[in-house]
Amino acid sequence: MTINTRTAQGSLKLDELQQRIRDTEDDLGVLRNIGLTDAGSNRLTFDDAELPDDVKRTTLETVTGHPPQRPGSVLVCFGPIFIGTSLQQVAVYR
Amino acid sequence: MSLQPITLRIAGPLALATTLALTGCSHTLVFAEQTGFNLSVIVKPSEATPLNVNLGLDRTVASLVPPIHENTPQGVVDGEGVNMFAGFAAHYDPATQPFAGSLRIRTQFASGQAATMIAGDPNAVIRVVNVSDIPLGGLTPDSIRPQVLPLRREIRGLSDPQKLRLARDLGLIKPNESPSPALAESLIGAKLDLARQNESDFAKFKATVDKAVGR
Numbered sequence: 083m084t085i086n087t088r089t090a091q092g093s094l095k096l097d098e099l100q101q102r103i104r105d106t107e108d109d110l111g112v113l114r115n116i117g118l119t120d121a122g123s124n125r126l127t128f129d130d131a132e133l134p135d136d137v138k139r140t141t142l143e144t145v146t147g148h149p150p151q152r153p154g155s156v157l158v159c160f161g162p163i164f165i166g167t168s169l170q171q172v173a174v175y176r
Numbered sequence: 177m178s179l180q181p182i183t184l185r186i187a188g189p190l191a192l193a194t195t196l197a198l199t200g201c202s203h204t205l206v207f208a209e210q211t212g213f214n215l216s217v218i219v220k221p222s223e224a225t226p227l228n229v230n231l232g233l234d235r236t237v238a239s240l241v242p243p244i245h246e247n248t249p250q251g252v253v254d255g256e257g258v259n260m261f262a263g264f265a266a267h268y269d270p271a272t273q274p275f276a277g278s279l280r281i282r283t284q285f286a287s288g289q290a291a292t293m294i295a296g297d298p299n300a301v302i303r304v305v306n307v308s309d310i311p312l313g314g315l316t317p318d319s320i321r322p323q324v325l326p327l328r329r330e331i332r333g334l335s336d337p338q339k340l341r342l343a344r345d346l347g348l349i350k351p352n353e354s355p356s357p358a359l360a361e362s363l364i365g366a367k368l369d370l371a372r373q374n375e376s377d378f379a380k381f382k383a384t385v386d387k388a389v390g391r
Contacts, residue, residue, distance in 0.1 A: 084362045087284075090312040105316040108324040109368040119309070120282060126312060130365060132332055 084130040086110045092123045092164025096172070099124075099165065100142045113140050113174060115159050124163040141175045149173035207260065210236045211281055233266055233281075260287040282309075310366075314373045324372045327382060331364055334389065339364065342388035346381070 088106065090099060103113050103126065111130035119125045138155060149160045152175050160173040212234040219227055239260060262285035271277040316324060334342065336357035343349045343360040346367055355363075371381035 084358065084365070086362070086366070087310070088312040089309050102312055102315060105321065105324075105372070106313055106369060108316070108321075109328050109365050109372060111365075121280065130362065132329070 084111070085114075086128045086130065088126045088128065089119055089121075090124045090126055093167050094165070096142055096144060096165050100140070103142070104139055107140060112137075112176070113158065116161055116163050116172060116174060118163060122164065138176050143173050143175065144170045145173045146171065149175075207239045207262065207285055207287065208237070209262075209264075209283060210234075211283075213279060213281075235264065237262065237264075261285060313369050316372045317375055320372055320375060320378050323378075323382070324368070327385065328365065328368060330389075331361065331368070331385065338388055342385060345384050345388055 110128040114129045115127040117125045155175040158174040214232040216230040269278045339360045348363040371377040
């Protein structure tokens with residue numbers, strides 16, 4: 083298992099960040115965690131584990147409070163990150 | 177003139193004490209850190225040393241590491257503690273004027289299952305204890321996107337000698353170097369992450385893979 087971290091600009095919109103994460107997952111493995119850096123950007127952690135073909139694509143969703151269950155999806159992680167320069171609670175589903 | 181600092185000397189211990197009070201004696205890993213940056217500038221034009229500058233970094237880390245389990249009849253711990261790795265980096269970017277640069281302090285830690293999973297992989301531990309600031313790659317062009325994941329899977333399925341050869345052919349390791357296949361594959365993955373953002377770079381990368389596998 084290899085862990086790779088990347089930083090993402092806090093100015094990215096949710097759909098932009100989601101697509102860039104999906105593209106990165108193709109070569110660095112699945113997203114495992116989201117968080118903040120001390121420089122006002124987001125830190126993303128990828129796990130280079132081989133996944134079967136039927137694994138769903140990663141989806142980001144802004145939430146209020148604890149993320150709800152999504153039928154057919156698994157909650158990967160959640161937490162506050164910058165979306166469009168504002169701090170928002172974001173849940174990652176797959 | 178004397179500037180005195182910016183150290184919150186009670187913040188770290190207070191936070192740790194509060195956390196301990198809240199978690200009681202439960203099996204909760206507690207990790208607290210306190211970082212103070214001290215800058216003192218004393219200007220005395222009348223003296224032989226008119227400018228006296230003192231700069232210091234004070235860091236305190238405290239961690240309460242619980243046992244994985246208590247497995248004796250008396251409730252005595254007989255096993256290892258939970259895993260935790262932490263990293264810290266301080267970097268000063270100088271500017272043209274004295275004291276106008278930027279001081280960046282970065283920390284990162286992994287615990288629990290994440291730390292357990294990486295404990296056997298020195299390269300992964302290094303990545304945790306070395307906080308990286310590699311930016312997230314851009315979008316993959318539509319013409320390339322369907323090819324990236326299959327190519328990554330093909331690389332993952334290479335034999336160890338093939339991975340090392342590919343890493344050498346891509347210029348990621350020197351001819352006389354023999355890193356672990358896991359590290360070589362990690363470097364190759366990072367290279368692919370750059371190459372996929374550009375059609376010509378991706379074509380070159382793919383051609384190198386074809387050569388390494390003897391296609």
